[in-house]
Amino acid sequence: MTDPKSNAVPVVPRVEPDRSLLPQIQIEDVRRAATCLQEHAHRTPVITSRTLDDRVGAEVFVKCENFQRVGAFKFRGAYNALAQLEPEVGVLTYSSGNHAQAVALAAAELGRQAVIVMPNNAPAIKRQATSHYLARAKTGSRVVLYDPSTTVRETLGHEIAAHEGLVVIPPYDHPHVIAGQGTAALELFAETGSLDFLLVPCGGGGLLSGSAVTAASVAPGCQVMGVEPKCADDATRSFETGHLHRVYQPPTIADGARTPSLGKYTFAVITEHVAAMHTVSETEIARATLFAWERLKLVVEPSGALGLAGLFKLAQSHILDDQRIGIIISGGNMDPSLVGAIVTRAEASTTDE
Amino acid sequence: MTDPKSNAVPVVPRVEPDRSLLPQIQIEDVRRAATCLQEHAHRTPVITSRTLDDRVGAEVFVKCENFQRVGAFKFRGAYNALAQLEPEVGVLTYSSGNHAQAVALAAAELGRQAVIVMPNNAPAIKRQATSHYLARAKTGSRVVLYDPSTTVRETLGHEIAAHEGLVVIPPYDHPHVIAGQGTAALELFAETGSLDFLLVPCGGGGLLSGSAVTAASVAPGCQVMGVEPKCADDATRSFETGHLHRVYQPPTIADGARTPSLGKYTFAVITEHVAAMHTVSETEIARATLFAWERLKLVVEPSGALGLAGLFKLAQSHILDDQRIGIIISGGNMDPSLVGAIVTRAEASTTDE
Numbered sequence: 001m002t003d004p005k006s007n008a009v010p011v012v013p014r015v016e017p018d019r020s021l022l023p024q025i026q027i028e029d030v031r032r033a034a035t036c037l038q039e040h041a042h043r044t045p046v047i048t049s050r051t052l053d054d055r056v057g058a059e060v061f062v063k064c065e066n067f068q069r070v071g072a073f074k075f076r077g078a079y080n081a082l083a084q085l086e087p088e089v090g091v092l093t094y095s096s097g098n099h100a101q102a103v104a105l106a107a108a109e110l111g112r113q114a115v116i117v118m119p120n121n122a123p124a125i126k127r128q129a130t131s132h133y134l135a136r137a138k139t140g141s142r143v144v145l146y147d148p149s150t151t152v153r154e155t156l157g158h159e160i161a162a163h164e165g166l167v168v169i170p171p172y173d174h175p176h177v178i179a180g181q182g183t184a185a186l187e188l189f190a191e192t193g194s195l196d197f198l199l200v201p202c203g204g205g206g207l208l209s210g211s212a213v214t215a216a217s218v219a220p221g222c223q224v225m226g227v228e229p230k231c232a233d234d235a236t237r238s239f240e241t242g243h244l245h246r247v248y249q250p251p252t253i254a255d256g257a258r259t260p261s262l263g264k265y266t267f268a269v270i271t272e273h274v275a276a277m278h279t280v281s282e283t284e285i286a287r288a289t290l291f292a293w294e295r296l297k298l299v300v301e302p303s304g305a306l307g308l309a310g311l312f313k314l315a316q317s318h319i320l321d322d323q324r325i326g327i328i329i330s331g332g333n334m335d336p337s338l339v340g341a342i343v344t345r346a347e348a349s350t351t352d353e
Numbered sequence: 354m355t356d357p358k359s360n361a362v363p364v365v366p367r368v369e370p371d372r373s374l375l376p377q378i379q380i381e382d383v384r385r386a387a388t389c390l391q392e393h394a395h396r397t398p399v400i401t402s403r404t405l406d407d408r409v410g411a412e413v414f415v416k417c418e419n420f421q422r423v424g425a426f427k428f429r430g431a432y433n434a435l436a437q438l439e440p441e442v443g444v445l446t447y448s449s450g451n452h453a454q455a456v457a458l459a460a461a462e463l464g465r466q467a468v469i470v471m472p473n474n475a476p477a478i479k480r481q482a483t484s485h486y487l488a489r490a491k492t493g494s495r496v497v498l499y500d501p502s503t504t505v506r507e508t509l510g511h512e513i514a515a516h517e518g519l520v521v522i523p524p525y526d527h528p529h530v531i532a533g534q535g536t537a538a539l540e541l542f543a544e545t546g547s548l549d550f551l552l553v554p555c556g557g558g559g560l561l562s563g564s565a566v567t568a569a570s571v572a573p574g575c576q577v578m579g580v581e582p583k584c585a586d587d588a589t590r591s592f593e594t595g596h597l598h599r600v601y602q603p604p605t606i607a608d609g610a611r612t613p614s615l616g617k618y619t620f621a622v623i624t625e626h627v628a629a630m631h632t633v634s635e636t637e638i639a640r641a642t643l644f645a646w647e648r649l650k651l652v653v654e655p656s657g658a659l660g661l662a663g664l665f666k667l668a669q670s671h672i673l674d675d676q677r678i679g680i681i682i683s684g685g686n687m688d689p690s691l692v693g694a695i696v697t698r699a700e701a702s703t704t705d706e
C-alpha cells in the first residue's frame with residue numbers, strides 16, 4: 001500500500017524494468033564519453049577530511065562535482081549527448097535547473113541552437129545562469145518557462161521540438177546522458193582504486209545509473225547505493241517493489257530530486273546494478289548540506305548533499321565502520337539567499353523522520 | 354593627515370620599521386617550517402576557474418587555505434611555533450578566531466596546555482571550534498573571554514601567561530609564526546612556477562610577510578601585494594608613510610582584519626619585501642565573498658576573500674591583463690547564518706567607496 005504522506009502514487013499501468021535496454025549503456029560507452037569530455041569537462045578533485053573520517057569511522061573519498069562546469073555533474077551527460085549529434089542539429093530540453101545550464105553551455109560551446117523548458121519555480125540562480133550561457137549559443141536559443149502545476153513539461157517540450165525540428169535531450173533517461181554521467185565515477189575509481197561502497201544522489205537516476213554501470217566493470221566489489229529524499233522516495237519504492245513508482249511535486253529542499261520518477265533506462269540499470277536504495281529526511285539533508293559548508297568548506301546544494309546525508313545515516317548502524325567509501329557531491333548551485341532556511345532546518349530540534 | 358572616517362590613528366610615539374629584525378625570517382626558516390609541517394598540515398589545492406579568468410582577463414591561480422586544517426592558513430604558523438618549544442611547555446595566545454583554533458589544535462596534537470584569550474564578540478563558529486579542539490589538549494587548557502571595548506588583550510594575556518608560566522604565541526608577530534605562514538606561498542610557487550603578481554589578505558601581516566619572504570627568494574620577479582579593508586587601512590598607511598599606524602575596532606565584515614596594527618616583525622618584512630598595498634571597500638569584500646560562494650563553490654570568509662576583492666579592483670585598471678596571478682584564499686570559517694548579510698551588502702546599489 002502507498003503511504004499517502006509520502007506523495008508517492010504507483011503508476012498505472014504497472015511498468016517493470018526492461019532488461020532489453022541494458023546493452024545500450026555499457027562500460028565502453030562510459031569510456032567513449034570520457035574521451036569525448038577530455039578538454040571540455042573538468043576532472044574534478046577528490047577530497048578527504050579527517051573530520052569526516054573521524055565522524056563516520058570510515059575512510060571517505062569525496063568526488064566534488066560541485067566544481068564541475070556549470071557547478072554540477074550534469075555537464076558531463078549533456079556535452080556527451082550533444083557532441084554525438086549531426087552538425088547544425090538544434091536541441092531542446094526540460095529541466096528544473098542544472099541540466100538546463102549544462103545543455104545551454106554545451107550548446108554554446110558546440111555552436112548549436114538550444115531551447116530550454118524550465119518550471120517557473122526553478123531557483124533564480126539556475127535560471128540566470130542558463131540565460132547567461134544561451135547568450136553565446138546559436139540564434140533561436142531561449143528559455144521557455146511553464147507552470148508545473150498546470151503543464152506537463154515533456155508534453156510542452158515535445159510540442160515545441162516537433163514544431164521547430166529540434167532533438168530532445170532529456171535530463172536523465174538517455175543512453176548518452178547516462179554514459180556521460182558515468183565518467184565521474186570512472187575518474188573517482190581511477191584515483192582511489194576499488195571501494196567498498198559508493199553513495200550517489202538519486203533524482204531521475206542518471207548519475208546513479210552511470211555510476212553503477214561503471215562500478216560493475218571497474219570496481220565489481222563495490223556496492224553502489226542510491227540516496228534520495230524520504231518525501232520523494234519513488235526510486236526506492238520502484239527498486240524495492242520491482243515496478244515503477246512516481247511522486248507528484250514532492251516538497252523536498254533537494255530541488256534536483258523533485259523528478260517524478262525514474263526513466264525506462266535508469267530504472268533498468270538501477271534494478272540491474274545498484275545494491276540498495278536509501279532515503280534521508282529533510283533535516284538530514286539540511287544537516288549534511290550545512291556540514292559540507294561548515295566543515296568541508298564546500299558550497300553544496302541540498303540535492304548534492306544526498307550522498308553525504310546517506311553516509312551519516314548509514315554510519316549510525318556501523319555497517320560502514322572501517323570501510324573505504326566514495327560519495328559523489330553532485331552539485332553546488334545553491335542560492336545564497338536560501339542559506340538561512342537550510343540553517344533553520346538543520347537546527348530543528350526534532351527531525352522529520 | 355589622518356582621515357577621521359578611516360578609524361586610523363597615528364601611533365605616538367612614532368615607530369619606524371626595524372630592519373635589524375629581517376635576518377630572523379629568511380627563506381631557510383620557511384623551508385624548515387615546511388619540513389616541520391609535513392604530515393601535519395594539508396598541502397592545500399590550487400584551483401583555477403575559466404569564469405574567473407574571463408572576468409579579470411588574466412590567468413589566476415587560487416591557493417585554497419580555506420581547506421587547511423582549522424579552515425585557515427593559521428594552522429601553519431601555530432603548529433610551527435608550538436613544535437619548536439621544549440616538551441611540557443604550555444602556551445597562551447590571544448586571537449579573534451582562526452589563530453585561536455590553530456593554537457588549540459596544534460596544542461592538542463602536540464600534547465601541550467593552551468590558554469586562548471578571545472574577544473566576547475568573536476564569531477560563534479570560531480569560539481565553538483576552539484573549545485572543541487581544546488577538549489583534546491592537556492589539562493588546564495581553556496578559553497578566556499574578554500570585552501574588547503574595555504580590555505587590551507595583550508595586557509590580559511601576558512598577565513595570565515606570567516602567572517601560569519605559559520609561553521605567549523602571538524597571532525602574527527613572531528618569527529616562527531611568520532615562517533609557517535610562508536609555506537602556503539612556497540607550495541603555490543612549487544605548483545605554478547613564477548607569477549607576475551601575488552595578492553594576499555592582510556590583517557596583522559603574518560601571511561603577507563611569510564608570502565613576501567618566500568617570493569623574494571623563490572620567485573623574485575613576482576610582485577607581492579597586500580590587500581586590506583578600506584576601513585581598517587592601518588597597514589596601507591604604515592606602508593606608505595613609513596611609520597606605524599593603528600586602527601581602533603574598525604567596523605569591517607572581514608573580522609580577521611580587525612587587528613589594530615602590524616607588528617614589529619611584520620612591519621619590517623612588509624616594508625622590505627612587499628611591492629604595494631591596496632584597500633577594498635566593504636561592498637567589494639562582500640561581492641568577492643559571494644563570487645567565491647556562487648561561482649567558485651568555495652566557502653570563504655570575508656577576510657579570506659580580500660585577495661580576490663583586490664584582484665577584481667585591480668582588474669578594472671587593466672594592469673593585470675594577460676598576467677599570471679596568484680591569490681591566497683586565507684580562510685573559510687564563515688558562519689552560515691551570516692551569509693544573508695553578505696548577500697545584502699553585495700547587492701547594495703551603491704558602493705561604500
